[in-house]
Amino acid sequence: MSNLLTQNSNALRLLMTEDLYILPENEQLISAKTEQASEISSQKVNDIQVPEIPALQSKEVLPQKAAEPEKIREFSYLGENNKYFLILFNEPNQKDISSTQKETLLKIMSAKGLELRDLAVLNINQYPGVNYTDLKEFFSFNKIVLFGIDPRQISLPSQSSNQVVKQENAKILCTYSIDEMIKDTMKKREFWNVMKDF
Numbered sequence: 001m002s003n004l005l006t007q008n009s010n011a012l013r014l015l016m017t018e019d020l021y022i023l024p025e026n027e028q029l030i031s032a033k034t035e036q037a038s039e040i041s042s043q044k045v046n047d048i049q050v051p052e053i054p055a056l057q058s059k060e061v062l063p064q065k066a067a068e069p070e071k072i073r074e075f076s077y078l079g080e081n082n083k084y085f086l087i088l089f090n091e092p093n094q095k096d097i098s099s100t101q102k103e104t105l106l107k108i109m110s111a112k113g114l115e116l117r118d119l120a121v122l123n124i125n126q127y128p129g130v131n132y133t134d135l136k137e138f139f140s141f142n143k144i145v146l147f148g149i150d151p152r153q154i155s156l157p158s159q160s161s162n163q164v165v166k167q168e169n170a171k172i173l174c175t176y177s178i179d180e181m182i183k184d185t186m187k188k189r190e191f192w193n194v195m196k197d198f
Contacts, residue, residue: 073134075127078102081120086141089178090149092125101178112196124149131155132167142170143198148177162194173198 078096079087087105089097097105106116120139124130132154135141151159151174159165165172173194175181181188 073127073130073138075122075138078116078121079119080117081139081141083114083118084139084141084143085114085119086135086139086144087119087121087147088124088135088144088149088154089121089147090125090153091123094123095126096123097121097178100182104178104182108192108195111192112198124154136168136170144170144172145195145198146172146174148180149174162190164194164198171198 076095089101091097091101102121105121109115109119120141122135135144135154146154151157151172156167156172159172159174162173162175175191175194176184176187181191
């Protein structure tokens with residue numbers, strides 16, 4: 001392989017396209033190099049007079065604020081999220097959904113042709129301060145159902161129960177808690193009437 005060192009100013013201009021900054025402790029070394037570069041730039045290259053390159057001025061580099069690192073949230077949830085369908089519930093007494101709630105939820109979803117692997121089921125109580133954006137970035141959902149959760153808890157505007165709202169290419173449905181639907185078949189029926197077309 002050939003040596004890629006060159007002092008041709010045209011070649012250097014083509015290859016060195018990034019901004020250069022001079023730090024104060026390197027001024028002596030850089031001033032010698034700029035004198036050498038200006039001598040080279042005044043030479044004729046291929047019978048064309050190349051204009052002189054102005055000498056670099058040293059500028060004080062101001063310290064910049066370090067960019068805040070993006071907060072990466074990890075969520076522990078049931079399902080595989082194959083259909084990008086997020087189910088949120090709020091159960092302060094347990095980490096995951098109870099067996100009775102899970103059975104009821106899966107019956108409703110199977111009537112819609114969905115299985116647990118198609119969903120992501122998350123207990124929002126385990127993640128205080130989580131918002132809609134965090135959830136959207138992690139799950140990339142196109143549908144989200146909030147069971148017994150006020151939408152303002154995840155930084156969404158308030159909305160009526162069992163009404164579908166679209167936001168950022170996602171359908172949002174807020175409804176009663178799963179326990180409420182287990183106890184009251186009218187609430188379950190009201191939810192199903194919206195859910196079957198969701």
